[in-house]
Amino acid sequence: MSRPTSLTPPPEAVVPQPHPDAPSPGTELGEHYSDCFGCGEAAPGGLRLRTRAGEGVSVDAEFTVTAQHQGAPGLAHGGLLTCAFDEALGAIGYMLHTTAVTGHLETDFRRPVPVGSTLYIHAWCEAVAGRKIYSRAVGRLDAADGPIAVEAAALFVSVGLEHFVDNGRAEEVRRVLDNPDLIKSGRAFEVNP
Numbered sequence: 001m002s003r004p005t006s007l008t009p010p011p012e013a014v015v016p017q018p019h020p021d022a023p024s025p026g027t028e029l030g031e032h033y034s035d036c037f038g039c040g041e042a043a044p045g046g047l048r049l050r051t052r053a054g055e056g057v058s059v060d061a062e063f064t065v066t067a068q069h070q071g072a073p074g075l076a077h078g079g080l081l082t083c084a085f086d087e088a089l090g091a092i093g094y095m096l097h098t099t100a101v102t103g104h105l106e107t108d109f110r111r112p113v114p115v116g117s118t119l120y121i122h123a124w125c126e127a128v129a130g131r132k133i134y135s136r137a138v139g140r141l142d143a144a145d146g147p148i149a150v151e152a153a154a155l156f157v158s159v160g161l162e163h164f165v166d167n168g169r170a171e172e173v174r175r176v177l178d179n180p181d182l183i184k185s186g187r188a189f190e191v192n193p
């Protein structure tokens with residue numbers, strides 16, 4: 001039997017159901033923050049991940065690798081692939097109606113991901129224990145049933161609005177509080193909680 005790690009749900013963990021107000025399967029989730037490197041349209045060189053609600057507590061996302069995402073000639077940078085998984089796994093919070101930040105994230109790179117290819121990511125929640133959300137994801141090359149290129153597992157921790165207000169640089173926090181439209185999901189910064 002393998003040793004428990006920080007990605008092993010504790011005995012009291014439960015398999016979650018989608019929140020009653022969770023978006024229905026297929027719903028586009030959109031960018032959660034316009035300057036987010038993972039999903040924001042305004043982030044220079046960003047990944048521009050596109051995410052949809054999936055079945056149960058899951059999401060499906062697509063990330064097309066461009067020349068700005070290279071780590072080696074014509075190949076995606078592994079750290080940016082991890083970023084794509086961080087983003088997709090974070091979007092699981094939509095299905096649980098919570099805002100959660102990454103506590104621990106592990107990535108397995110199974111095969112190289114060329115520039116021009118699209119990674120099809122499926123991310124799902126395995127268990128929840130209090131504020132702790134245990135999730136996994138798999139990324140396939142160029143089709144939802146393509147060969148597996150990357151796999152990831154993560155522990156996210158639910159946080160309140162104060163996590164962002166207290167810790168973010170003041171000028172960006174103020175900009176968002178003054179213009180809530182910059183937070184498209186209305187979740188990461190609930191200005192009227």
Ligand SMILES: CCCCCCCC(=O)SCCNC(=O)CCNC(=O)[C@H](O)C(C)(C)COP(=O)(O)OP(=O)(O)OC[C@H]1O[C@@H](n2cnc3c(N)ncnc32)[C@H](O)[C@@H]1OP(=O)(O)O
Nearest residue numbers: 006032086087090091101102103104130131132155157159
């Ligand atoms: C749509 C949205 C998409 C978003 C995608 C992008 C997501 C991100 O990249 S977020 C940015 C990266 N992450 C961060 O900056 C988080 C930085 N870390 C922190 O702020 C804090 O450590 C935080 C919030 C995770 C936990 O702190 P705090 O709120 O004080 O809770 P704390 O009591 O320490 O931890 C809560 C539980 O989680 C556990 N935990 C926290 N971190 C870890 C970890 N790294 N490994 C294992 N367990 C952990 C604790 O052991 C504790 O467990 P228990 O309840 O059983 O005692």
